[in-house]
Amino acid sequence: MMVGTPATPASKIRTPGGPRCTPGGPKVREEKILVTVRVRPLSPKEQASYDLIAWDCTDEHTIVSRNLSHERPTGPYTFDKVFDPICSTQKVYEDGARDVALSALNGINATIFAYGQTSSGKTFTMRGITENAAKDIYEHIKQTPKRYFVLKLSALEIYNETVVDLLNRESGSLRLLDDPEKGTIVEKLTEEVVKDSQHLRHLIGVCEAHRKVGETALNDKSSRSHQIVRLTIESSLQENSGCLRSFLASLNFVDLAGSERASQTNADGIKLKEGSHINRSLLTLTTVIRKLSGGKRNGHIPYRDSKLTRILQPSLGGNARTAIICTMSPALSHVEQSRNTLSFATSAKEVTNSAQVNMVVADKQLVKHLQKEVARLEAELQSPGPSSSSSLCLQTLLMEKDLKIQQMEREMNELKRQRDLAQSQLELERTNKEPKGLNQDRPSRQVAKCLSFLVENESVSNRPVLETRARKALGRQAIVRQSATSTDPSMLVHEIRKLEMLQRQLGEEANRALEVLQKEVASHRMGSQDAAETIAKLLSEIKDMRAVSSIPEEIKIRGKASLKEEITRLNSQGINIAYLEEKLENVQKSIDKLAMYFPTSEVTPDSKTQLRKKKILPFNLSNTANMPNIIWSPCSPLSSSRKIMEYEIENRAPGNNSHLLSGGDTFRGHKATPPKSDKDGNCISSREGTPAPRQSNSVNVKKIQKMFKTAAEENIQSIKAYVTELKERVAKLQYQKQLLVCQVLELESNDIASDETDIVDQSPMSWHLMFEDQRKQIVMLWHLCHVSIVHRTQFYLLFRGDPADQIYMEVELRRLTWLEQHLAELGNASPALLGDDPAGSVSSSIRALKQEREYLAKRVSSKLTAEEREMLYIKWDIPPEGKLRRRLQLVNKLWIDPLNMQHVEESAEIVAKLVGFCESGEHVSKEMFELNFVSPSDKKTWMGWNLISNLLHL
Ligand SMILES: Nc1ncnc2c1ncn2[C@@H]1O[C@H](COP(=O)(O)OP(=O)(O)OP(=O)(O)O)[C@@H](O)[C@H]1O
Structure with missing residues (x-):
């Protein structure tokens, strides 16, 4: 008793509950792959060998094997269409490909496959399909003058997992890349803009010719290579609203390699040892189809296991309409291969695609960009884990993103801070209506801090508002x-x-x-x-x-x-x-x-x-x-x-x-x-x-x-x-x-100048500008004087532009200006006058800085996590050469570019982490900056030679 395979409904287009829209996206319709079978006539060779016809096409959907041998007959097999040997290619096109192919004109991706054993008529069929489709496409374009079409053609061949450009064979093996928008793309693949139908035919001819070259160069190559001719169709329509709506889709004509080896390997489980006989792409294709037909659409589908399936992923259960024409010989000598072909076709017809219109709306560019980004990240995540390079790449991408986010957060915080500062300054200005001179009897704690040995316990924030009253002045003199x-x-x-x-x-x-x-x-x-x-x-x-x-x-x-x-x-x-x-x-x-x-x-x-x-x-x-x-x-x-x-x-x-x-x-x-x-x-x-x-x-x-x-x-x-x-x-x-x-x-001269100073008031804005200016000068002087980077970091992080910072900034600037002059004088002095070490202070500062960097480098591994370190190495371009070397290289890159405030900010953050400013949770007092110049603790008392020898060995 024969068991029939249920027939596929004539119209498989399913729109459950009508066409649905994805959020923010175009309509999606689910449909099964259109699967047809074409049986060619007996070839002259088969006729000559008196081969028998082993198959009957009982109707236009059914094919059944004849009972010619002792084996039990198989079938019937039912498909969307079954074309008998006398059927014309025109008919095959019309019933088995046209509808799918012309979807590309409306922004739906489409793919027409030819699958079958060697010499079963795949190329013969695909040539006819391509020609007919090209003719229809240009006919459609002609009849749709309102739309503006742009056609581009590219073609490639996959042989032994090597991708070759059929429009430019000289370019050699091409790489596959993952594009956030287009999915897998072939790098450097030639894409010719098609001028008209004649030009299209010419280009297809060029591809054919190049394929022929391959055929002669490598024996039997055509039966083992896959060819993909891709026509990209973009059509635009200017709508009344002014919106420019464009459809964009690609139409693939795929002539697959001879299926006999894949089926042998699949059906019989024979593990062919010779690598050249195993066609990975074909094997993966059958596996993908089998898995998709088994309803495992949400499970792992090994698209990435072969180049063919990677390139054609959307056509296999994805965003495309797909038609597969399975070609077969009617000869009894090929009955086994034909059976395998029909088995593949049966699986294929169970695969469901989710095609959607690929529409580009000009004023939705931003949304599109975001969708692209999401798609790209999804593609990255879907990529298989075993490849360490791809996971590393993903990690790097994520790290880069993290860094960008962090940087943006910092910028945002800085802007917020500036805004708050400006607001509070304005508030201060507004409330500062008290009569002048109210504050004159009171000593300025700022100056006291500047000059006194004693540490003022009273916090700066407690200072009466009027004490911080600033005089309007753009120069330091005013301060x-x-x-x-x-x-x-x-x-x-x-x-x-x-x-x-x-x-x-x-x-x-x-x-x-x-x-x-x-x-x-x-x-x-x-x-x-x-x-x-x-x-x-x-x-x-x-x-x-x-x-x-x-x-x-x-x-x-x-x-x-x-x-x-x-x-x-x-x-x-x-x-x-x-x-x-x-x-x-x-x-x-x-x-x-x-x-x-x-x-x-x-x-x-x-x-x-x-x-x-x-x-x-x-x-x-x-x-x-x-x-x-x-x-x-x-x-x-x-x-x-x-x-x-x-x-x-x-x-x-x-x-x-x-x-x-x-x-x-x-x-x-x-x-x-x-x-x-x-x-x-x-x-x-x-x-x-x-x-x-x-x-x-x-x-x-x-x-x-x-x-x-x-x-x-x-x-x-x-x-x-x-x-x-x-x-x-x-x-x-x-x-x-x-x-x-x-x-x-x-x-003393205050009385004389008081009138003049009263005229001007320092606005928050001018202080802010002055602060920025002073900070830049200080950073430059730190650099020139080889000042400790820990000191720089502490100072930089503590003084962020608060009006109360004025005096600290001023004193630091004065101190550094003096130091720079002092060092310059040492440097200019004659070596004869200064002895062996003409610029002793300079060299000792440099030495001390070097030691400080070495010390900080030792803390890199304990104060930063492995992830933080890796991120920093990437960001700061530290080559992967030895752990210790990398740490020192990183630290040596800190605080070296005084002109780049971004660099300064980032350097300060890193040093703060290394020294542990942040982790202690305690707020560092501003007074620690020795604005008093010589604090008791700073004073070195005579400790005998012990101290000096210690100093020397530091
Ligand atoms: N339907 C058909 N009617 C008449 N001749 C056909 C038909 N199909 C195929 N042929 C002929 O059969 C031969 C083999 O066909 P074709 O080269 O297309 O096979 P193929 O499957 O592409 O083979 P390969 O996998 O080796 O490339 C060709 O000479 C072709 O002209």
Whole structure:
């Protein structure tokens, strides 16, 4: 008994509940694929071999196999149409393709497939279908003058999963890309605009010709390659409303590879080993059709498993109308293949498509863009996971999006902040109607913060509104004036006192340091004539210095003094500070000169000779009498050489350690030559008195020699560093004093200027502009002065344009301007004047900055999540080369572009994370910015050499 397959209804177009509209989209109609079967006549070859006809087309929908062999007959098979061998291609076109093909003229995608075994008539049929469709399309265009049509043609061939352009074979293998709007597209595929029907025929001819070339180049290729000719049809209509409505659709003519191999593999499960015999595209096509026909439309459909199914995805259960013409031979010799073809056709007819009109409305461009974006993201998400490159690509895309969102949020917040600020400023202006002068008796906390050591506990926000009253001025001068005019004279007197106290403390420290320096230098008094002279000079300078630095102690502070008197006194002290500075400069130069006698490098045979030539012998054996001084000198308790000495003592033979120099033959000669003393009682060595042991081969002597030398070098370096530090502090003091004087002078001239300043009021807008301007200047100066990036970050994040920030901005700007000038002066000075390190402060700043970056780089992995790090590496273009290298590269890119405020903002955010400003949750106080210039904590007291050696090793 034969089991029939239910016939497909003649009209399969289903519009359940009528045509429906997708939200914001055009009508969608669901319909099954139109499946027809065409049986060709017996070929001459089949006739010659007396092959029998194995099939009967019982009606125009049914085909059944004849009972010719011992096998049981199959069928009947029913389809939308069954065309017997005498049916013309015109008829096949009309009944099996025309309706679908012409849908493309109305914006519906359409695809006509030819499926069947080799030599079954696929190409024969498709050629006729294409020609007829082309003819009808141009006929339609002719009859629709209201619409404006644009036709484009492209054609490709897929062979062994390689896509080739049939309009330009030379372009080689083409790649498939995912386009948000069009789905899968073929990269660089030629698309020719079709001028007219003749041109269309010509182009189809070109494709055919190119396919023929392929056929001769590769044996039997045509049966294993798929060809797709795609006609894109766009038609526009100007509506009365002024809207330009366009239909856009593509019509595919697909001539598939011979199905015999795919069916063999599918039906018999034979796993063909030879790769060239497996046609992945065809296999995937049958799998896709099978899955779609089984109602698994919502399950995973492996479109992406082959190029053919990727390209034709919309035509297989998607947004397209599809017709499949299955071709078959009637011969008994091909009955098995024909059966497989009919089986495929049976599956295909169960597949439902959801075609919709692809309409473009000009004034809905934005919606379309969004739809495209959604489609693209969906396509990305649907792409299979195993490909790490595609998931990476998706991740990158998401990260980029996140970054964009973050950036937009930041911009929005900034705009909001500016708006709020402007509003509050306006509010302030409006309410600020109080009579002028109301506030003049009250000291300005801003200025107090600027100058005082004390930290004001009162928050800035509590400040009475009028205290923050700003004077209208576009320049910085106006701000300075404003600060000065609101300064209480008694505050300034207070500040002057504190300044003096600082100066006194500095003097005391300098004295203590110089005492040690004097001892140290005295211990080195032996050696060459040059060295002796330098030391003598140094000693006299130290003496002078001590005299100068003790002056401030003599200052008597009276209980009450007028501001003018205070200023006069302060100005007179300026001479002392300047003198102190000058003297320190001289001391440093002398130390530098002295340091030249102690080459820091290891003593090589060459350098030994040079030393001998120059007779630089401050620490040779003639100095042994001075050894105890050096060893037990306060300058060297922590030096590495002392440790060596202790080791030496510990390892000395018993009985020889009663005194460092009393035992052992090594020192006997020396004992016989006691050192000479100068008139002050200090030990002096003479070259005449230098005994032979200088050439001694004793290991101990050499070690001790080396040790003394190291100790001396360390001490000299320590002294040098401390003097440099003293100089810096004196310079700071000098600057602070100048600022104070400046404030006082402006206070004095306040009465004269008050009329003028009252005329102008500072508007919120002008402050905002000034703030931006100052901030840019500060950022540039930070960069030029190599200021710590942590400091930059803190300052940048704290001062965001609040009117209360004015004074902080002003002070930071002044401080940096001074620093820049100072560094520039150092840089311009002659190296001869400045010693070995002409721009010591600059290089040390750079060094410190480098160390800071290294420190921050170490925190990257602990303070940022892996995701954050990855995002930053992508954003900041850090190549993937080594984890440590990447972290350092990232940190090295922070705060390097002072002209780019976006860069500055982002750098600040990253550094804040690395340092943990954000995570502590505590608000950083603005006062931490040492607007007081020298806070007690900032003051370095003399801690002995320990501190200095620490500083040196930092
Ligand atoms: N309906 C038909 N009427 C007359 N001749 C036909 C018909 N169908 C096919 N032929 C002839 O059969 C031969 C094979 O046809 P065709 O090349 O179209 O097969 P094919 O399926 O495309 O083969 P391949 O897969 O190898 O490319 C051709 O010579 C063609 O002219």
